[in-house]
Amino acid sequence: MASVVLKNINKVYSGGNTVVKDCSIEIADKEFLVLVGPSGCGKSTTLRMIAGLEEITSGEIYIDDKLVNDVQPKDRDIAMVFQNYALYPHMTVYENMAFALKIRKMPKNEIDDRVRAAATILGIEDLLERKPKALSGGQRQRVALGRAMVRQPKVFLMDEPLSNLDAKLRVHMRTELTKLHKKMQTTFIYVTHDQTEALTMGSRIVVMKEGVVHQVGSPQIIYDQPVNMFVASFIGSPQMNFINGQFILENDQLYVCIGNYKLPVPHGIKKKIDAAYFTKAVVMGIRPENIYDQLVVLESFPEHCVEAKIDVIEHMGSECYCYMLFNGQQLIGKFNGQINDKIGDSMKIGFNMNKVHFFDQETQERIIVE
Amino acid sequence: MKINYSREYLRSEKKGFAFVVPALLFMLAFVGYPIIYNFILSVYNVDIMTLGQQHKEFVGLKNYIDVFNNPLMLISIWNTFLFTIGSISIQFVIGFALALFFNLEFTLAKPMRGLLVVSWMIPMTVIALLSKFMLSPSGGIINQLLLNLQIIDQPIGWLINNSTALWSVILANSWVGIPFNMILLTTGLSNISKSLYEAAEVDGATSLQKFFYITLPQLRPAILSVVILGFIYTFKVFDLVFVATGGGPVNATELMSTLAYKLSFAQFAFSKGATVANVLFIILFVVSLGYLKLIRKDEVIN
Amino acid sequence: MKTLVLRTKEKNYMLSFIAIVIGVIFLFPLYWIVVSSLKTNVEIFASIPTLIPHNITFSAYTDQLTGPNNILNSFGNSLLIATLSMVLSIILAVPAAYGLARFPMRTTKIFIMIFLVTQMLPVTLILTPMFLIYKNLGILDTYLAPALSDATISIPFVILILRTYFLSLPKELEDSAKIDGCSTFMAFIKIMLPISYPGLVMAAAFSFLFAWGDLAYALTFISTPESRPMTAGIYNFMGKYGTEWNKIMAYGTLLVLPVVAIFVVLQKYIVAGLTNGAVKE
Numbered sequence: 004m005a006s007v008v009l010k011n012i013n014k015v016y017s018g019g020n021t022v023v024k025d026c027s028i029e030i031a032d033k034e035f036l037v038l039v040g041p042s043g044c045g046k047s048t049t050l051r052m053i054a055g056l057e058e059i060t061s062g063e064i065y066i067d068d069k070l071v072n073d074v075q076p077k078d079r080d081i082a083m084v085f086q087n088y089a090l091y092p093h094m095t096v097y098e099n100m101a102f103a104l105k106i107r108k109m110p111k112n113e114i115d116d117r118v119r120a121a122a123t124i125l126g127i128e129d130l131l132e133r134k135p136k137a138l139s140g141g142q143r144q145r146v147a148l149g150r151a152m153v154r155q156p157k158v159f160l161m162d163e164p165l166s167n168l169d170a171k172l173r174v175h176m177r178t179e180l181t182k183l184h185k186k187m188q189t190t191f192i193y194v195t196h197d198q199t200e201a202l203t204m205g206s207r208i209v210v211m212k213e214g215v216v217h218q219v220g221s222p223q224i225i226y227d228q229p230v231n232m233f234v235a236s237f238i239g240s241p242q243m244n245f246i247n248g249q250f251i252l253e254n255d256q257l258y259v260c261i262g263n264y265k266l267p268v269p270h271g272i273k274k275k276i277d278a279a280y281f282t283k284a285v286v287m288g289i290r291p292e293n294i295y296d297q298l299v300v301l302e303s304f305p306e307h308c309v310e311a312k313i314d315v316i317e318h319m320g321s322e323c324y325c326y327m328l329f330n331g332q333q334l335i336g337k338f339n340g341q342i343n344d345k346i347g348d349s350m351k352i353g354f355n356m357n358k359v360h361f362f363d364q365e366t367q368e369r370i371i372v373e
Numbered sequence: 374m375k376i377n378y379s380r381e382y383l384r385s386e387k388k389g390f391a392f393v394v395p396a397l398l399f400m401l402a403f404v405g406y407p408i409i410y411n412f413i414l415s416v417y418n419v420d421i422m423t424l425g426q427q428h429k430e431f432v433g434l435k436n437y438i439d440v441f442n443n444p445l446m447l448i449s450i451w452n453t454f455l456f457t458i459g460s461i462s463i464q465f466v467i468g469f470a471l472a473l474f475f476n477l478e479f480t481l482a483k484p485m486r487g488l489l490v491v492s493w494m495i496p497m498t499v500i501a502l503l504s505k506f507m508l509s510p511s512g513g514i515i516n517q518l519l520l521n522l523q524i525i526d527q528p529i530g531w532l533i534n535n536s537t538a539l540w541s542v543i544l545a546n547s548w549v550g551i552p553f554n555m556i557l558l559t560t561g562l563s564n565i566s567k568s569l570y571e572a573a574e575v576d577g578a579t580s581l582q583k584f585f586y587i588t589l590p591q592l593r594p595a596i597l598s599v600v601i602l603g604f605i606y607t608f609k610v611f612d613l614v615f616v617a618t619g620g621g622p623v624n625a626t627e628l629m630s631t632l633a634y635k636l637s638f639a640q641f642a643f644s645k646g647a648t649v650a651n652v653l654f655i656i657l658f659v660v661s662l663g664y665l666k667l668i669r670k671d672e673v674i675n
Numbered sequence: 676m677k678t679l680v681l682r683t684k685e686k687n688y689m690l691s692f693i694a695i696v697i698g699v700i701f702l703f704p705l706y707w708i709v710v711s712s713l714k715t716n717v718e719i720f721a722s723i724p725t726l727i728p729h730n731i732t733f734s735a736y737t738d739q740l741t742g743p744n745n746i747l748n749s750f751g752n753s754l755l756i757a758t759l760s761m762v763l764s765i766i767l768a769v770p771a772a773y774g775l776a777r778f779p780m781r782t783t784k785i786f787i788m789i790f791l792v793t794q795m796l797p798v799t800l801i802l803t804p805m806f807l808i809y810k811n812l813g814i815l816d817t818y819l820a821p822a823l824s825d826a827t828i829s830i831p832f833v834i835l836i837l838r839t840y841f842l843s844l845p846k847e848l849e850d851s852a853k854i855d856g857c858s859t860f861m862a863f864i865k866i867m868l869p870i871s872y873p874g875l876v877m878a879a880a881f882s883f884l885f886a887w888g889d890l891a892y893a894l895t896f897i898s899t900p901e902s903r904p905m906t907a908g909i910y911n912f913m914g915k916y917g918t919e920w921n922k923i924m925a926y927g928t929l930l931v932l933p934v935v936a937i938f939v940v941l942q943k944y945i946v947a948g949l950t951n952g953a954v955k956e
Contacts, residue, residue, distance in 0.1 A: 077577035103576035389778025396771035410804035496888030609797035
């Protein structure tokens with residue numbers, strides 16, 4: 004059993020700089036947990052504290068229900084894959100993978116078994132006698148993985164392992180890592196700044212910014228019910244659109260007024276909003292893929308339609324991103340296929356009001372309560 | 374295979390020559406030519422008497438044979454090797470220890486380390502005089518310290534005694550060489566990526582294991598440089614020993630460099646002095662070639 | 676096994692303390708030179724040396740202000756020779772380093788070899804022939820002789836270190852100068868030199884200090900007492916002063932003074948220079 008629990012973890016550097024603020028997370032055994040956030044949010048520092056490479060200023064970390072604050076990394080039974088792989092340059096791939104086992108005085112044949120088994124899973128059996136400098140980026144990364152695997156640790160820690168790979172390889176390795184996790188049935192704690200990796204790989208995601216944990220949840224929950232504007236904007240590509248509006252209540256129907264438009268809010272959503280907001284200014288959030296351009300839909304829901312001016316069109320092949328000007332701000336829409344309108348044209352678009360989000364203008368927090 | 378060099382390359386090459394040639398000519402004139410002259414001197418018979426003569430006597434290898442027949446020559450070769458190996462051993466060990474120490478992270482690390490370098494820059498003459506003073510049996514601070522600590526019961530004439538003279542100059546020389554070693558090894562240490570140590574930490578290595586499995590292998594090129602450069606620079610030391618002991622007492626600290634000097638400028642046997650200097654040079658040259666070869670091999674591996 | 680885990684702050688203090696102790700022990704000789712030069716004759720001759728002088732006096736200095744080997748005269752000679760050598764080295768070595776760094780030549784490796792090898796030559800090797808050559812040229816006993824030979828020590832050192840330094844500067848600088856209309860030489864003088872000012876300072880410092888501390892060349896080539904620099908001067912007069920260590924240490928202090936001054940001012944550059952050119956060529 005290898006659960007990891009962080010209780011009120013703080014990390015303050017000697018200049019007074021607080022890099023991790025009051026972080027509490029419970030990670031279950033065998034989970035694939037992703038720590039995601041922009042640069043400087045404290046995710047790597049948190050990972051390193053779990054590893055024991057950084058001192059914890061205050062708080063407690065438990066691995067497998069044991070308090071490990073003062074336990075050395077080597078005694079925590081964890082393995083780590085570093086961003087730059089940190090392969091020992093003067094040792095062969097085999098020796099790199101065997102190193103940890105060798106210093107624990109494991110018998111030679113057992114070491115050999117483990118190293119070769121891991122090499123086979125990762126497809127690097129042919130590289131065992133090579134030195135790191137003779138390997139490509141992707142190969143080095145797999146050796147780094149192998150080095151962690153042979154340890155058969157309780158927890159796997161990974162610090163942005165894919166960020167040094169080219170785009171194609173990154174996509175390939177994402178699936179490989181997911182498969183590996185399933186095969187190894189061990190807890191994975193993974194740090195990345197790439198929200199795509201977070202969404203596709205994690206069983207749960209922790210979204211962090213400036214040392215604070217903003218939301219913890221499954222990818223779907225984070226995507227569908229972001230707890231504030233930061234999480235909403237960070238997860239999901241292209242980014243969610245935020246439009247300032249004003250609620251008004253008319254005959255028990257809630258509307259959000261944007262510019263000259265009055266958009267009806269579905270009752271299902273209105274039910275979940277505190278009545279105190281019904282007269283307030285709010286921020287409406289809508290994801291690009293929830294904006295319509297198809298004639299069929301526009302005609303069925305005329306009350307959801309608005310007019311916007313096209314600024315830039317990015318053709319992505321099967322779909323296109325349309326940057327539009329609406330009510331004095333920019334909107335991004337994701338449309339299937341091609342659109343025939345040109346830059347500068349006005350086009351009719353519709354908002355899927357069943358999929359909108361609302362946020363408090365001041366606190367930036369979600370006001371829809373589940 | 375003949376390579377055709379483009380006109381642009383050749384033009385650029387000429388410019389490069391123009392920049393380099395003045396220094397090159399200077400070195401050839403003031404170093405290259407004298408080296409050749411030195412060899413010529415060593416196969417002729419030139420001393421104070423024959424200096425004025427128009428034609429000097431060609432004696433072939435006689436000077437070399439004479440010099441090697443002189444027991445002083447063999448003593449000086451032995452002393453020079455002892456001096457060199459003794460110095461670089463001490464310098465390396467202490468320099469390495471200091472490099473490791475100052476590589477730890479604490480506030481005064483960088484400034485203190487920089488401060489220690491000053492001893493490398495002090496003129497050897499001063500070091501020699503200082504050694505004579507500090508090691509003096511009457512009024513020398515070292516003897517006083519040892520007496521106070523009760524390690525000895527009588528002051529020792531460190532530089533005046535046969536048995537201690539060589540080691541005393543070795544120590545003085547080491548004092549100068551330690552910062553040089555320390556800085557070179559520090560550069561090597563700082564080039565080792567921190568994440569290697571972290572990976573080893575996570576893998577379970579103790580500090581000792583980290584030292585043997587990561588620090589030493591990664592430092593190999595730096596260690597090689599330091600040891601060989603140290604050998605070369607120490608082998609040719611002259612000022613320090615000449616001023617501190619003059620080669621005495623009774624040849625205890627006679628090095629090849631001091632012997633060569635004395636033969637030429639005290640006895641005016643210029644050819645003999647040139648001969649001893651040549652032997653010194655040849656030994657050093659062979660070692661230098663070995664060094665260059667080693668670097669080449671390292672570079673290929675890298 | 677229980678390990679002693681120190682908190683970072685305490686570790687910091689302890690290590691800094693150890694560092695200071697090491698510094699004090701290591702640099703004690705320097706302290707000793709200066710302190711001894713300030714002692715009175717009585718204290719210097721005492722059989723038990725005092726760590727801190729009871730009376731501070733400058734008599735060791737003032738007593739040496741006259742005579743052919745007087746302390747000021749020798750200082751001036753050292754200054755002259757070292758400056759001459761430094762100027763010579765810079766004028767020759769800086770362009771050479773630049774040429775080797777910026778212009779690929781078929782003979783680059785050979786040139787570098789030549790400069791590398793000359794660095795490894797013992798001083799005594801060329802002493803005898805240079806003596807005879809200078810004699811024939813008639814420049815024995817002048818400032819020129821040791822300056823020229825001192826330059827032969829600093830030139831290869833400076834070339835090798837500055838070459839690495841120049842290699843690290845971006846090539847785009849000269850390219851844009853050329854587009855702006857400079858010839859290669861002008862680009863070198865007007866753009867490269869000002870930008871590589873730290874490297875040049877370091878090169879000048881090294882060449883000055885090499886010449887300043889030289890004994891062999893000065894001793895051999897200059898015989899007139901009035902023209903001798905401090906290194907040769909004190910050597911020749913050691914006999915005269917016998918055990919008047921305070922006077923000898925006064926000489927030593929003055930000899931060391933410029934070194935320490937230059938070092939304190941340029942410490943960063945010197946350490947950077949050493950590390951830059953040394954390990955991986």
